[in-house]
Amino acid sequence: MTTMTVRDYLDLASAAHAAQGGLSGQRGVMATTTAKRIRDRMVEDLKKGATLPPVVIGAVLAPDDFSALRPLSSGASLDFLPEDRSNLSIIDGMQRTAALQEAYADQPKIGESKVRVEFWLTDNVRAMIYRMLILNTGQVPWTISRQLSVVYAPLLAEIVERVPDIDKVSTPDQPGRRVGPAQYSSDALVELYIAFSLRKTGVDTKEALSDEFSRLDFVDNLANEGFQEQFYGVLSMLSQLDKAFSRYDGEDGFPGGRFIFDRQPARIGFIVALGIAILGRPGADRSQAERTARIQQLEQSAHDLIYRLANLDASHLRDFLKTDVLEELLDKRVGQVGRYERGVFADAFKVLIEENFAVKNLEQCWRAG
Structure with missing residues (x-):
């Protein structure tokens, strides 16, 4: 914790704001009448010299930089922070920052006033998520998705670094649509992260974090050092299969192979099926040794299937994927399409896993539900 001038703090915070748009998932400046009156x-009060509670800034540092940290004294240099200040997150103090900006714009001399800043520094995304989920849970109405979005940039940066099989990640600041395999939106990846941890296809990221069991499952997984690596391993399997399936372009009314993982329900179903196979069902979690052995076995099985698909010509790949059967199943008129599709894919990939990826074709998977 240190102190700095309001001007220096706003310079620090504005870099993150400009790059992440609304401070990467933080609660926006509240617009209700009551909130506006309180902010006014x-x-x-700031113009009269009031001192605010500390603002909390979060940053994920490189391991070498983290190990070299020294105690920070008041007014010390901020050289320990990442050069790209856009990767910082305002964990606590969005409303105070807005008030400081407004007061400074109206009365520039406030820029010389002091503000207390607490830096929450870590060398891995897991610890930052812990900071949000465990230490901020009293801040209602936070949702799981919103709390995770606070570490949006570091989490996505780590995914890009640790899962090279993903070719492209689109974000609100760098939008783009999926035009090839292994291309996913940042929102989709965050949802996959939640689904993998909770092992549920029906996770509503908009619901408040009120389900105590969901919170406990998430906390337990965050405490497991192998959890992040296991998630990245599953994402890698998803991306590799996405590319293998997409080799078939489609013909004569048969959808192309990319059709399968073009849909988020398919990715959710795949992630959840693997999550249950690796982590165990919620409430019956496997030990770390069991998880490690299970993911190694599944990675080998998936690799064997991908190698097998790489040696198939277009017609044989079409016969394996059976995208016509899948399309017919998904064309059913049902009330809740999203829930129905997630169920279809969760059942399908459960069969694929039970068969160790050694299926003759995917029809038995598509018809499993």
């Missing part, structure tokens, strides 16, 4: 009062 805060601005007036």
Whole structure:
């Protein structure tokens, strides 16, 4: 924890704001009448010299930089922070930052006032998520998705670094649509992260974090040092299969192989099926040794299937994928399409896993439900 001038703090925070748009998933500046009146009062108090509670800034550092950290004294250099200040997150203090910006714009001399800043530093994304889920849970109405979005940039950066099989990640700041395999949106990846941990296809990322069992499952997984690696391993399997399936372009009314993982329900179903196979069912979690052995076995089985598909010509790949059967199943008129599709794919990939990826073709998977 240290102190700095309001001007220096706003320079620090504005870099993150400009790059991440709304401070990467933080609660926006509240617009209700009551909130505006409270903020106006805060601005007036700041002009009179009021001191605010500390603002909390989060940063994920490189392991070498983290191990070289020294105690920080008041007014010390901020050289320990990443050069790209856009990767910082305002964990606590969005409303105070907005009030400081407004007061400074109206009365520039406030820039010389002091503000206390707490830096929460870590060398891995897991610890930052812990900071949000465990230490901020009293801040209602946070949702799982919103709390995770606070570490959006570091989590996505780590995914890009640790899962080279993913070719492209689109974000709100760098939008783009999926035009090839292994291309996913940042929102989709965050949802996959939640689904893998909770092992549920029906996770609603918009619901408040009120389910105590979901919270406990998430906390237990965060405490497991192998959890992140296992998630990245599953993402890698997803991306590799996405590319292998996409070798078939489609013909004569048969959808192409990319059709399978073009849909988020298919990715969710795959991730959840593997999550259960590796981590165990919620409430019956496997030990770390069992998880490691299970994912190694599944990675080998998936690799064997991918190698087998690489040696198939277009017609044989079409016969294996059976995308016509899948399309017919998905064309059913049902009330809740998203839930229905997630169920189809979860059942399908459960069969694929039970058969150790050694299926004759995917029809038995598509018809499993």
